[in-house]
Amino acid sequence: MSNNSTSFQNKMDESMKKIHTQTFDNWIQNFAINLENIWNESSAKELESENNQKQKNNSAIIIGRGPSIKKHKHLELLAQSNYKGSVICTDGSLIGALKAGITPEKFPKFYVVTIDPYQIIDKFYDDPVVRKFGSKINGIFSTITHPKVVSLARNAGIKIHWLHTLFDYNEGQKSFNHISAMMVRAKNHVNGLPAIQTGGNAGTSSWFVAWRILKNNPVALIGINHGWEEDEDVSEMIKSHQREVTKDNIEIIKKDNPKYKNYFKKIHNPDFNCEAIVDPLYQFYRMALLEFISRSPSWLTTINATEGGSIFGKRIKPMKFVDFLTNYHR
Amino acid sequence: MKTNFKKTDSTQYKKYTEYNEVKNDSSELTQKEFEEFIIKSGAKGSFMVYRTEKKEEELGLDEL
Numbered sequence: 001m002s003n004n005s006t007s008f009q010n011k012m013d014e015s016m017k018k019i020h021t022q023t024f025d026n027w028i029q030n031f032a033i034n035l036e037n038i039w040n041e042s043s044a045k046e047l048e049s050e051n052n053q054k055q056k057n058n059s060a061i062i063i064g065r066g067p068s069i070k071k072h073k074h075l076e077l078l079a080q081s082n083y084k085g086s087v088i089c090t091d092g093s094l095i096g097a098l099k100a101g102i103t104p105e106k107f108p109k110f111y112v113v114t115i116d117p118y119q120i121i122d123k124f125y126d127d128p129v130v131r132k133f134g135s136k137i138n139g140i141f142s143t144i145t146h147p148k149v150v151s152l153a154r155n156a157g158i159k160i161h162w163l164h165t166l167f168d169y170n171e172g173q174k175s176f177n178h179i180s181a182m183m184v185r186a187k188n189h190v191n192g193l194p195a196i197q198t199g200g201n202a203g204t205s206s207w208f209v210a211w212r213i214l215k216n217n218p219v220a221l222i223g224i225n226h227g228w229e230e231d232e233d234v235s236e237m238i239k240s241h242q243r244e245v246t247k248d249n250i251e252i253i254k255k256d257n258p259k260y261k262n263y264f265k266k267i268h269n270p271d272f273n274c275e276a277i278v279d280p281l282y283q284f285y286r287m288a289l290l291e292f293i294s295r296s297p298s299w300l301t302t303i304n305a306t307e308g309g310s311i312f313g314k315r316i317k318p319m320k321f322v323d324f325l326t327n328y329h330r
Numbered sequence: 331m332k333t334n335f336k337k338t339d340s341t342q343y344k345k346y347t348e349y350n351e352v353k354n355d356s357s358e359l360t361q362k363e364f365e366e367f368i369i370k371s372g373a374k375g376s377f378m379v380y381r382t383e384k385k386e387e388e389l390g391l392d393e394l
Contacts, residue, residue: 008358008359011364012361012364013378013379015361015365015368016378016379018365019365019368019369020378021378045392045393115377116377164394165377165380166380166387166388166394167377167378167380169380169382169387169394170380170383170384170387177394191393192394193393193394194390194391194392194393195390195391197379197380197388197389197390198377198379198380199379200377200378200379201377208389208390212389212390212392241371252367252371259363262358262359263359263363279371280359280363280367281367281368281371283359284379292388292389295385295388296389
């Protein structure tokens with residue numbers, strides 16, 4: 001590994017921290033409004049499987065909304081299966097999964113994960129199909145999730161479970177992570193809440209939730225491309241970041257833009273023998289997820305059943321999703 | 331704050347290499363270009379990565 005790559009990842013970490021802390025005041029407001037509900041609702045810790053399940057056959061499937069999910073009809077495959085493990089939807093994949101027949105009635109160990117603090121993601125919970133099945137869904141939310149997003153989920157009947165998302169705990173007692181944790185512990189949650197690494201997105205957060213909180217093993221990924229298909233319009237990749245393509249940002253996806261090749265890297269995935277187009281945000285997500293998988297406990301197996309995308313490397317076992325469902329149906 | 335999962339030797343981790351895998355003819359994105367792209371295209375719907383000198387803590391805490 002080159003020092004340049006490590007240096008680049010450090011710079012991306014630094015930049016993302018700088019960009020996101022520009023909305024820090026909003027996070028505090030979100031937490032303040034959520035606090036009464038946090039005190040009165042459940043900790044994500046309550047979802048933890050029996051400790052003795054760890055390292056046994058207690059698998060999970062993380063559902064993202066990358067392009068391979070449609071290409072390989074993974075939602076249809078899962079919906080038609082007799083899979084008995086945990087189904088963990090990233091918030092962005094929830095509506096699509098439910099509409100495809102992946103419901104908590106068929107898959108009782110059904111979860112959805114939200115970590116973003118922005119109201120823009122309320123669209124992920126604003127659909128009749130969420131309200132139809134909400135009462136049987138376990139929701140896992142960051143304490144800084146926008147209150148209107150949590151409220152939509154709560155009103156749909158989703159049972160709310162709270163956790164902290166780590167971002168400044170390294171700054172000690174004056175960090176917001178520490179202060180907000182002490183406030184949560186002041187009432188009902190005397191032992192606090194679990195605190196997760198997000199890796200920057202709901203997909204990586206869901207992977208952490210699966211093994212750290214639900215104690216699932218193995219953990220399989222579908223629709224976690226962290227990149228885009230070569231033959232797809234890159235504007236779809238921009239939209240996947242909750243942004244519409246507008247006249248203000250369209251220049252970044254024009255192929256005659258001199259920075260185009262710098263922005264959109266083509267990565268060969270040797271596991272699935274395919275190419276993935278990876279924009280800078282997915283580069284950031286990707287490098288973090290690969291790093292954390294490589295650092296995960298030795299008892300954990302991470303299976304990439306996405307059948308595409310940019311996730312491959314150390315400690316990642318590639319597998320066709322149909323084979324995963326055959327081998328790990330329980 | 332306690333952790334109760336089996337520990338790995340996380341001091342030995344390496345950040346993941348990227349550019350050896352890149353096929354198209356491109357140079358490394360500068361930090362300025364990265365920030366420009368993120369602001370224009372993807373600042374919403376994402377979050378930061380938590381970093382600390384206590385590397386084990388980067389994998390999360392059972393209770394905070």
